[in-house]
Amino acid sequence: MGTETVGRQPGKQYDILIIGGGPAGMAAAAAGAEYGASVCLIERNNKLGGILKQCIHDGFGIVQFNERLTGPEYAYRYRNLVKSYGSKVTVLTSAYASKISYHPEKSAADLFTTEIITAQNGALCLTSSTLILAMGCREKSDRQVFIHGDRPAGILTAGQAQYFINIQGLMPCKRCVILGSGDIGLIMARRLVLEGAEVEGVYEIRNEPSGLKRNIVQCLDDFSIPLHLQTTVTEVHGRERVESITVCKVDDDQKEIPGTERTIECDSLIVSVGLIPENDILSFSQIFLDPHTGGPEVDQNMQTRIPGLFSCGNALHVCDLVDYVSESGETAGTYAAKVSRKQIPYRTVEIQSSGNLVYQIPHFITLPDIQNKSSTIMKIPVYFRVAKSTEKAELVIRCGNTVLFRKRYSNLSPPEMKRAEISLSAVAKAALSSPLIECIMTDLGDTDGLR
């Protein structure tokens, strides 16, 4: 097990307490410490790095480091960064945050209480003036896509298979079928073949792949693994271990087409059917979770509608690149360090999406004191995802009559998260006349595509 405690033994109170030592949490910890806050980073596993540790493929860090790193390498860099702050960051590994509570009636230093269970330090109760949630996400299971039939051994999620193979050196199958063309599923298809398993095919219920194009090419095409679109797994057969599965074609409404069933012999079904931000610990607050992202609503500083509570990384919304995960963590850490010392007076402007957009992050923008020049030069990143693939589209972000951002995009698809930037000072100016910022994605040349 080995509890890794960088810096001092856990104290009682911190400026920033971060739950989750993955790419978001580590970036937040480093940023918080950089701005002088005392930070406590809680990680459930016995090492920092989160899921990155099992992602031994490359492609991480293109934005942050301009390099193609493997997951463990990327994690290692951030871990060293955290470590370089020495005693400013207390890292508790093998530590599980069991409960958090919010006490607006208490002093600013003790706004949040977090109950933590650790092997080395027992059950702890830490207070903090800010709390950053960076718990990442979990995979949807076969049960959440309502696969029926028997329930034998051999049904697992892509992440589970990845952990078995890459971390434990255990092979979970000989011949498998993968349901869902999410990135982890695609990467695991290749990984399984490299380890000597046979991947019969990847099945996707939608009419387009859910994973990034580069993964389709590198993981499926290069290994001659067939991708079956508009086909789903309906039933699993086998009492003890998976013996076969039934797949079925679906129509445009994802309804099964009778008569198209096909039975495939295999010893495993690996599902990669989507990720859900891990926010169950938030149940204390009755905080509103955006149904499109599964995370809370945040402003440009990743602060939620509860002052001092931040959310970042995949716990906020599922990102396609780890670099954006770290970026949001850094933003949260930076701002948490500021507000942990002094609550800044503010007012907020809401952001809304329309047209071909599923959601945008942030949900609202907090306008600081206009006098504070340094913060108004800031560029605010706006992350968004389209609802359906489009060849040509234009994004306009405007506030009243002021256009804050306008750009044409080509070949957008839902798996790909995009990033736009707007200037905080422009928002501040425009917001004087209008209380709402609108993000509108218009498909060009295909008016039918408008939602």
Add this chain to the structure above:
Amino acid sequence: MNSRNRTVKTLHIISRELRKKGFPKVKTETCYDGKSIRLSGKVQTWQQKIEAGYIAASHSQKFKGIVNDIAAESVHEPLFPSPGSREFDETLDGLSYDVVIIGAGVIGCFIARELARYELSVAVLEKETDAAMHASGRNDGMIHPGFAPKPGTLRAKYNSKGNSMYPAIAEELDIEYRQPGSILLFSSSWMRLLAPVLRYRCKRNGVAGNYRYLTRMQVQNLEPHVTYRQKGGFYFPTAGIVSPFQVTIACAEHAVQNGAVFHRSTCVTGFKSLKRKNKRQITGIITNHGIISANVVINAAGIWADYIAGMADDQFFSIHGRKGTDAILDKKTSRYQKHIMAMPSLLKTAGNHIHSKGGGIVVCIEGNTLLGPTAEEVPDREDYSTHKNEFRKLEQHLSLNTRLKKSDIINYYSGVRAATWKEDFIVEKSERVPNLVHAAGIQSPGLASAPAIAIDICKMVLEILSTGRVEKVEKTDPIPLKQNFIPCRQHPPVLKLLSNDEKKALIRKNPLYGNIICRCEEISEGEVRDALHSSLPAVTIDGIKRRTRAGTGRCHGGFCLSKVLEIISSETGIPKSQITRKGGDSRIIIREISQTLSSENKKDTEEREGLYGD
């Protein structure tokens, strides 16, 4: 002579009715010395076989039971599973016990626990790798108040009696038990006129507590998120909930602590018997691990009890599997509903079989909410598959609560009820075999009835042993109680249920309790290791799940499975590639990759680990 005439007449009526229904190839006769009815011959579908069985049952008041041996031509009805992949050896050969119980379901385990109070050697034979692998671990955990069974039946008698025993038993077994109460919702206002009828039935069945009619507003006040369609309801405050596998395993452990022995993966394949005074007495139980001898044998074989009775040449009933599917909702739904609820009209539209209460929404002891169960007659008694159509019926229950959504469902499973054609429990000494006792046909509300059934079975066993009914067993004085009987079982620590200070103390004593391996359910490594060392130790992944709840959460074992695998392996020494989910060939891992790696590759792996390790 009179009774014989009556028998002939009944058979005639049944045959006529079967012909009328279009089953001319079904033959009706008596069996079991004229005390039971036997149907044989052929029909086309399984549904027809079921229909024929119930036609016979409707005329069987004067008969002991119905044996339905009709073959349904279009379906394959699997027979009693042969030991199959279970090992054959002689490890248990020659063992001898006072009492042998067949089946480690909730009935068998309660009986074992009851018998363990006495100076008797008791063994339980279970063909699976663990207790509670079938119906006992596959139900909704409800301790019914006792209203539903038909008055005058054994189901009615044992249900209300069992219900009233549960609070004390939960204390003794140190398990969680709660009485959330249940509400039978009325779908139209005229149904309130039924209230006196319901009250009368409760009284006849001996239902405890202040059961009463509730107005629409009263229901609304108890359950703010209840459907707007409700027009009042009937409230049973004594409806309770437990974790069904926790009860079963706790009983088993308690029995073991008091000297009972469990032989798992031990499948009964036949009996050796001796004919004395026109009666065939069991002398040996043939299993895949050899022949075990016993003075008294108890048939608590659940869904296969009729086969066991048949092996002893004592079959006067047959069992047909009635599958029920349940869906489990995320724990966060617990705040939306506090009581168990059902609305009968909904059940009719759902097309449920008449022989089921039809299900509703049950609150679970662990904090989840549960939908179900459905009812469907199935030929394969161990078919636990789920299907879309059954699932759709379950989804209808969601409408009882305005806040529950389909997306809250985190899991679903099914179980098979061991129904007899007379739809009643069989709790009796065999008429033919002097040292055989049946606890059979225990379907719903079997969990609630189990403690009461166990007490009666125990009485029967003591009677058999002390009255010298069995050859070679001397007539003795009443069997003495055990002097060193341990009255209460202590449940291993459950971290989640402890206060912060208690957690601290526990972790200080053993840091493994501070290493959380299942984050959905907050379960520590210490708890998993406890389960591997309990008096009925877990040997499979599912065994751990039933004892600790690791893997029952919303991630469905996504995170903890690999850790549980590692702990089992390190604690028991079983190689990871041999660890199964539920015995047999349900292995999680096919092979260990590291075995095939060359040493050079291994070094690479170590270096790679060094990148993120310390």
